[in-house]
Amino acid sequence: MKNPSPIPLQHPEYRYPPSRNPYSEKLKQAPGVVLSDNETEARRGNWKNERAESLLHVEIGCNAGHVVTEWAARDPKDLFIGIDWKFKAIYRAFEKALKKKLSNLHLLRAHADRLPFMFGKGEIDRLYLFFPDPWPKKSQLKNRYFTEAKLRMIAELMPVGGLFEIKTDHPGYFEWMKEHAARTADLWEVLALTHDLHSGHPNPGQLTYPEVTCFEKLFIKDGIKIHRMVLKRRSA
Ligand SMILES: C[S@@+](CC[C@H](N)C(=O)[O-])C[C@H]1O[C@@H](n2cnc3c(N)ncnc32)[C@H](O)[C@@H]1O
Numbered sequence: 217m218k219n220p221s222p223i224p225l226q227h228p229e230y231r232y233p234p235s236r237n238p239y240s241e242k243l244k245q246a247p248g249v250v251l252s253d254n255e256t257e258a259r260r261g262n263w264k265n266e267r268a269e270s271l272l273h274v275e276i277g278c279n280a281g282h283v284v285t286e287w288a289a290r291d292p293k294d295l296f297i298g299i300d301w302k303f304k305a306i307y308r309a310f311e312k313a314l315k316k317k318l319s320n321l322h323l324l325r326a327h328a329d330r331l332p333f334m335f336g337k338g339e340i341d342r343l344y345l346f347f348p349d350p351w352p353k354k355s356q357l358k359n360r361y362f363t364e365a366k367l368r369m370i371a372e373l374m375p376v377g378g379l380f381e382i383k384t385d386h387p388g389y390f391e392w393m394k395e396h397a398a399r400t401a402d403l404w405e406v407l408a409l410t411h412d413l414h415s416g417h418p419n420p421g422q423l424t425y426p427e428v429t430c431f432e433k434l435f436i437k438d439g440i441k442i443h444r445m446v447l448k449r450r451s452a
Contacts, residue, residue, distance in 0.1 A: 271295070277328065332369055
């Protein structure tokens with residue numbers, strides 16, 4: 217996504233540029249369920265207002281919502297939010313939510329770097345990042361989402377005991393993740409870590425949503441090992 221605005225994406229006053237993507241208009245059909253751009257920041261700190269007992273689950277990079285819509289259908293007492301920056305992917309996720317008649321799900325067309333403007337302190341109980349782009353070239357490493365700085369920022373948005381689950385197919389990115397997690401050991405405890413998530417399964421190719429994601433299914437088919445880590449927010 218190009219940013220022609222002179223205000224950087226990480227600045228509180230950043231405004232998303234208008235889009236000519238045809239799905240941008242389509243997303244306006246579902247106000248409340250689907251929120252786009254700066255609208256996604258209007259409920260910061262208030263997502264659970266009417267659901268004080270619910271846990272708030274947030275999936276970053278939910279794509280067409282295969283996993284988050286399934287979770288929401290299985291667990292109506294909790295609140296789920298899927299975030300992706302692709303208009304069409306969020307629209308596809310919305311279609312699934314409609315079919316399943318979900319009332320405990322929001323879909324946000326937004327940039328993951330805006331997370332601290334979308335959520336208040338300690339608001340996210342469970343966070344998920346599945347198969348983020350690995351940006352494998354040396355010149356691209358700066359684009360990786362999972363960094364020490366992000367882990368410090370995310371820690372502010374989660375309560376003590378909050379869980380952050382990450383999966384990747386990319387061994388190099390996973391090593392990077394482990395290093396960056398180790399640098400934030402003051403904030404995060406590594407609760408689980410595996411380099412071959414499905415090694416104990418007799419036929420991982422049979423796994424379906426939400427146990428596996430859309431990309432994960434393809435990796436499993438190609439015999440690629442899945443790496444997984446779960447981080448737990450420590451007390452200060
Ligand atoms: C490799 S795909 C993985 C999709 C899904 N999590 C899965 O496992 O099937 C990465 C997803 O993250 C989204 N994405 C990448 N960077 C993003 C960002 N900065 N903000 C929001 N979404 C992003 C992409 O649009 C894409 O849907």
